[in-house]
Amino acid sequence: MIHRQCLPRQALVVFTSGESQRPGLERSNAxxxxxxxxxxxxxxxxxxxxxxxxxxxxxxxxAQPRGAQVTQEQVEKAIRLGVKSLRDKQQPDGSWRGFADDFAKYHGLTSLATLALINAGEPIDSPTVSRALEFIRRARPDQLDSTYAVALQVMALAAGDPQRDKVRIAAGVAWLERAQFRREDSPRYAGAWTYGMNKGQRPDNSNSQFALLGLYAASEVGVEVKDSVWELARNYWERCQNNSGGWPYVIDDDTSTASMTCAGISSLVITGAKRVQSVETLVGDKVRNCGEGGVVNNRIQAGINWMARRFQVDFNFTDGLGRQPWTYYYLYGLERAGRLSGQRYFGEHDWYLRGAAKLVKEQDPLLGSWNGGGGIEDNPVLVTSYALLFLAKGRAxxxxxxxxxxxxxxxxxxxxxxxxxxxxxxxxxxxxxxxxxxxxxxxxxxxxxxxxxxxxxxxxxxxxxxxxxxxxxxxxxxxxxxxxxxxxxxxxxxxxxxxxxxxxxxxxxxxxxxxxxxxxxxxxxxxxxxxxxxxxxxxxxxxxxxxxxxxxxxxxxxxxxxxxxxxxxxxxxxxxxxxxxxxxxxGRELPEDKLKVREIRNFKTDDVKRGALRIAKLRHAGDWNVAPLAIPNLTTALRDQLGFDVVINHKELLPRDPNLIYYPLIYVHGRASLSFTPEDMEALRKHLDPGRGLFFADAACGSPAFDAAFRKFVAELLPNNPLEPIPPDDELFNVVYDLNAVEFSKAAGGRIGPAELEGVKINGRWVVIYSKYDLGCALERHQGSDCKGYKYESALKIVSNIVVYSTLP
Structure with a gap:
């Protein structure tokens, strides 16, 4: 990297579309x-x-609170290690057998591990997932006869190849519908599930939440679930909620736990999504009672408030903050409750940040697995699957x-x-x-x-x-x-x-x-x-x-x-x-995950400092103001990433302004034609002829109109020096950053390769540098889906190289 001390103290003018920026908002720390x-x-x-x-x-x-205990890189590493751990533990037949040789249990465990791998980014056509899905397909729901196993089987198949497995998913849905307690089975338990079809067993909220998760996954891939199933389940979870706002493991138990409260929140959201909560109806294209009654059930809020008052990630807590087993099971439920209810925080607690920090800390650095430290959570396949589901889905x-x-x-x-x-x-x-x-x-x-x-x-x-x-x-x-x-x-x-x-x-x-x-x-x-x-x-x-x-x-x-x-x-x-x-x-670009620290650019006005890098805009009669924030974004990056002493604010100049001599770089960016008087052209020509200045331009979003106009402009400005491709081995490509592997926008093909730049060279030095692909809009992060240019990071590297090149002797 070239530091500012190594560069000559020159001033800089940039010809672009910016405006002077008003001060940014100051944040209170009170x-x-x-x-x-x-x-x-x-x-x-x-x-x-x-x-x-x-x-x-x-x-x-x-975006990421100060003092955060975990970073995006740490989470990504943890996920990679966890995926490898599960891969290593897979059996030759595609299964995972962390439990005793119980048909339903190891099918359920295999489905859970498969679900975790898919959500963690393992391709469904990878050998690991392919073998696992083939194993899962071998069992019919009636053979499993287990609410957990059938629900997890449905979830794994829905996450894998749902079109291929739609019949199998539908069979799982039918089994879960039959296994639900009906009113004729028990008015008190109607809407719940137990371990299987035996309605003589008391149902519990753990089986009930997994049944709903399986049904929800099926409905998301187009498999129909009976309306009565959602209604019964919703009514059950409403009856089961304690006065404190939390939920217990079984109905009529006064002790609420974190894992079951998360289950209650998620289950109400899931069942509420399948049952209209207002008097609004849709008949054909007519909306009747539009917007009437659209308020979330206050039971969801009560559950969220219960979590906010008692929040912990170190253990599965209760009303009195007592410890319960199944901590990793609870974290998997916490992820669902936060995500499905649209909450990033419970009280003052970033549930994902806190949980991710715990999981990163507790992962075995050599094996890549997790261990719950007691009871059934000693099973590393089970616990690693829960941990991966939390880390991968929670950072969505x-x-x-x-x-x-x-x-x-x-x-x-x-x-x-x-x-x-x-x-x-x-x-x-x-x-x-x-x-x-x-x-x-x-x-x-x-x-x-x-x-x-x-x-x-x-x-x-x-x-x-x-x-x-x-x-x-x-x-x-x-x-x-x-x-x-x-x-x-x-x-x-x-x-x-x-x-x-x-x-x-x-x-x-x-x-x-x-x-x-x-x-x-x-x-x-x-x-x-x-x-x-x-x-x-x-x-x-x-x-x-x-x-x-x-x-x-x-x-x-x-x-x-x-x-x-x-x-x-x-x-x-x-x-x-x-x-x-x-x-x-x-632009069909996936937003960054939750742990990515968002960059906030402060465009406040500052005073000119002696010897600092000054940037100005050169006005002209065309659409010179297309990218008004490209300059502040550029100068902020030059200051923060390359250590330039730079003035964030900028000055606007006309081509014949006598102060132009102090600004060697002129930048043009537009969508349409650019227009200069003959006197303007002569002033710009004099600026370039001695090799003192550099003229840089790009077509806004790859505009063909600007591309044609700029080529004509250069031909008139420098008739004896045509534009030519700048080769990838030119010093411009490596003056600070390597420009041989930049990324183009999706509209420009989404490829990775050398920057495509053209230029005019006089006396061995580039005096014109031009990109037919957009840079200015990319610097603003204002690229639409049709914008042919570079991704923001690549545009910043290209322009930074040009700026540094212009300042070198």
């Missing part, structure tokens, strides 16, 4: 006491915990933040809208993504809270109300690469009017205007080929892409019924529109 009696210490990275009737809202303090990336706003509860008129949309995206991407609730109106909410997900969703029936601080957060979120999706719930005009007014505050006109998306907007073809008349969509352009998409027509109401009426044409159409919006906003 500890605040909320009305709920819970606390959040911002400086310690804890959480704001707020709720309205029937809902718990969690606002993470930052967050795709969408569902934003809280006032009036109370209006933000959540469709309880399952975002949950169902993210499930559809997960199935399409073949990668699990999740969602969470974030309250930007909280006094201590910060930008890192929003940056947990690439998309923020806002809807309701009334005009949405955000605090001034929340409005600034939304603007900052967009500037840092975020995307806002909004809809007028139930097509209500009050929300339409209020949201349009909100946008004029966040994105003032005339610079930013809400306009109906054109027929050629890439959102119509980002995944499904849709006609623009399929749904009314409006958008705001910011920098390189559309950053706000809004519809005044109901959309989420149809998402809300995606589980109950998946074949409904109106639902299918709405899901397709949602998928296209998500794919456009993300």
């Amino acid at each position: 500890v605040h006491r909320m009305g709920s009696g819970l606390r959040w210490a911002v400086g310690l990275g804890l959480a704001v915990l707020m709720w309205e009737p029937g809902w718990l809202m969690v606002t993470p303090a930052q 990336p967050v795709l969408i933040n569902k934003l809280v706003h006032q009036p109370a509860n209006d933000w959540n008129i469709h309880v399952d809208d975002i949950r169902n949309l993210t499930n559809a995206v997960s199935r399409d991407w073949k990668a699990f993504v999740t969602w969470q609730v974030v309250n930007p109106n909280s006094p201590d909410a910060g930008l890192a809270d929003l940056l947990q997900a690439p998309i923020a969703f806002i809807n309701g029936k009334q005009a949405p109300v955000f605090t001034p601080a929340a409005k600034r957060l939304l603007r900052d979120y967009v500037e840092q690469g975020g995307f806002i999706l909004a809809e007028a719930g139930c097509s209500e005009p009050a929300f339409d009017q209020g949201f349009r007014a909100l946008l004029t505050e966040i994105f003032p006109e005339p610079d930013y205007q809400l306009r109906r998306l054109s027929e050629d907007h890439p959102i119509w073809r980002s995944y499904h080929r849709l006609s623009p008349n399929v749904h009314e969509l409006w958008g705001i352009e910011f920098g390189c892409r559309t950053v706000v998409v809004y519809t005044p027509q109901m959309l989420a109401a149809y998402w809300n019924h995606a589980e109950s009426q998946p074949g409904n044409p109106a639902v299918e159409r709405a899901i397709r529109v949602g998928q296209n919006i998500v794919d456009y906003a993300t």
Whole structure:
């Protein structure tokens, strides 16, 4: 690496599309006491915990709290070692036999290990998983005659190759449906499960939760489950909850445990997802009683509050914080409870961060396995499977933040809208993504809270109300690469009017205007080929892409019924529109997992320092302001990664400004043609002729119009020196970073290879460097699904090399 001390103290001008940046928000480190009696210490990275009737809202303090005991790299290593451990313990016939030679037990254990491996990233066509699935397929549910074994078999087959095994999955569903206690079996136990078909045995909540997990996995891959099964199960779990909010192992037991409380939370979410919780109905394409009664059962909140008050990861705790066995079994349940309920925090506790730190610490560094240290959890295959499921599924990336706003509860008129949309995206991407609730109106909410997900969703029936601080957060979120999706719930005009007014505050006109998306907007073809008349969509352009998409027509109401009426044409159409919006906003790139520390770029104004690297923009008559934040992003990286003394703020100059001589690098980025007067051209030509300056440009999102215009511009600027490819062995490719293995965006092919750069060389030095693939939008992280360019990290390396090259003697 070249350090700043080794570089000549030169100034620098950059020709791009940026604007002067306003100061970033300053975060308080004070500890605040909320009305709920819970606390959040911002400086310690804890959480704001707020709720309205029937809902718990969690606002993470930052992407990874200070003092975190585990890193992304540690978790990835633990998963790799755990996977190897399970591979090594597999029997030649494809099974795992950690128990006594019991047919149902080792089939159940094999299914659990297979499920863990698949979720940990082991391909289903790998020898290990292929052998395991073949072994699992050999047993019929009636041969197993075990709720655990049948449910796990269904879960493993659904995670593996569900289309091939749909008949087997359906057979497992039928067995579980028959095994459920009915009212005629026992009014008290109706809806529960015991170890098998023997209805003379008392049921328990462990068997009952696994039965529901198997049924849920089957329903997720299109195998139908009877509505009566969900209803009976839901009623059972409601009856079984203790007054404290927790759940016991068996009904009528006053002692609640953490593992069973997690089971209760998950089971209510699962059964609630299969049974409409409001009076809203969908008949054809007509939504009746739209948005009425959409409040989560308050029993879920009571369970979450029970966990928040007593939270531990070191052991399976009870009402009195007593220890119970089955700690790893509890952690597997904790992952489900947090993920399915959309909670990242229980109280002030990041459940995933705490649990992952424990598992990383307790893993055997040589064997890669875990050992529970007592009873049945001495079985390393069982415990390692639970640990892998926690680590792999719990770190699932967050795709969408569902934003809280006032009036109370209006933000959540469709309880399952975002949950169902993210499930559809997960199935399409073949990668699990999740969602969470974030309250930007909280006094201590910060930008890192929003940056947990690439998309923020806002809807309701009334005009949405955000605090001034929340409005600034939304603007900052967009500037840092975020995307806002909004809809007028139930097509209500009050929300339409209020949201349009909100946008004029966040994105003032005339610079930013809400306009109906054109027929050629890439959102119509980002995944499904849709006609623009399929749904009314409006958008705001910011920098390189559309950053706000809004519809005044109901959309989420149809998402809300995606589980109950998946074949409904109106639902299918709405899901397709949602998928296209998500794919456009993300470029079909999987968000980073929970442990990845999000980079927050501070663009506050600072004073010019003597000898510091100064950056300016050169204005021209074309669309010079396409990527307004490319320069601050670049200068921040130069300061933080290469140790440059650099001024984050920048100055704008015209081509004939006499101060241009102090800035050797000129950067152009645009989508359309660029225009200069003859006098401007002469000034730029003089700047390059002596070899003092360097002219750098890239086509925004690979724009063909800019590419043609820039090539014509260079031909006129330097008629005797045509553009030529810059070879990969040129010093430019290695001045700081190696540019021979950069990554292109998916729209540009998604390949990895040498950067494709062209240039003009005078007196042995490049005076023009050009990329027909986008760099500026990538620096802003504002690449849409159609943006042909480089990934952010690669773009940063390329531009950093060019900057350093321009400063070398």
